[in-house]
Amino acid sequence: AVVVADQPEANVRLAGCCTPVPPDEVTGFAVRGGVVTVHRVECAAVTRMKGLGRAEIAVHWGDTTEFRVTLVAESFQRPHLLADLTEAIALEGVAIVSATVEPPTQQRVRHTYTVQLPDAALLPNLMRAMRDVAGVYDVARP
Structure with a gap:
């Protein structure tokens, strides 16, 4: 940016x-x-x-083209959650720059993604798509 x-x-x-x-x-x-x-x-x-x-x-x-943003997804632990979240991100046309998954605590998992958005207007749709993944109960910017 x-x-x-x-x-x-x-x-x-x-x-x-x-x-x-x-x-x-x-x-x-x-x-x-x-x-x-x-x-x-x-x-x-x-x-x-x-x-x-x-x-x-x-x-x-100023004039902008692409943006990096960090998102934190809070979820309940379940099999294939990481795969489902990364697929949801990819289907929105967003590139993952880095990802961190913290070890589960009381069946809850925190995922932190830094993503490259081709357009900042895609951010609300991306966050909604991530929240729609089964088991995810919150997606926010830190």
Whole structure:
């Protein structure tokens, strides 16, 4: 995703903690090396940095093509759940960049996926498709 900071020539990166995508409302903070890290405004890191007196940098979405976003799926443990979730993601035309499945705790499993969306408008449909998988009771962005 291309994010334009209101500072010419600024290097910009999207925060991994909240993985912003359009049309999320975003804000930025300068970090080492003059890089501007972009967060969703409701991210806990934004609250923490403001509390430390860090100055916000105005940012906005520019022309964009593809986006990476992290999703967490909470589910009940059952056979073939991982296969069914990855199939649901693939059927939405979304590429999985990385996936982590935590060991079951009390028959519940947490799956964390980082996916590459060809268009941010696909995010609601993707989350709905993941929730429709048997055993999945929640899908959210961290």
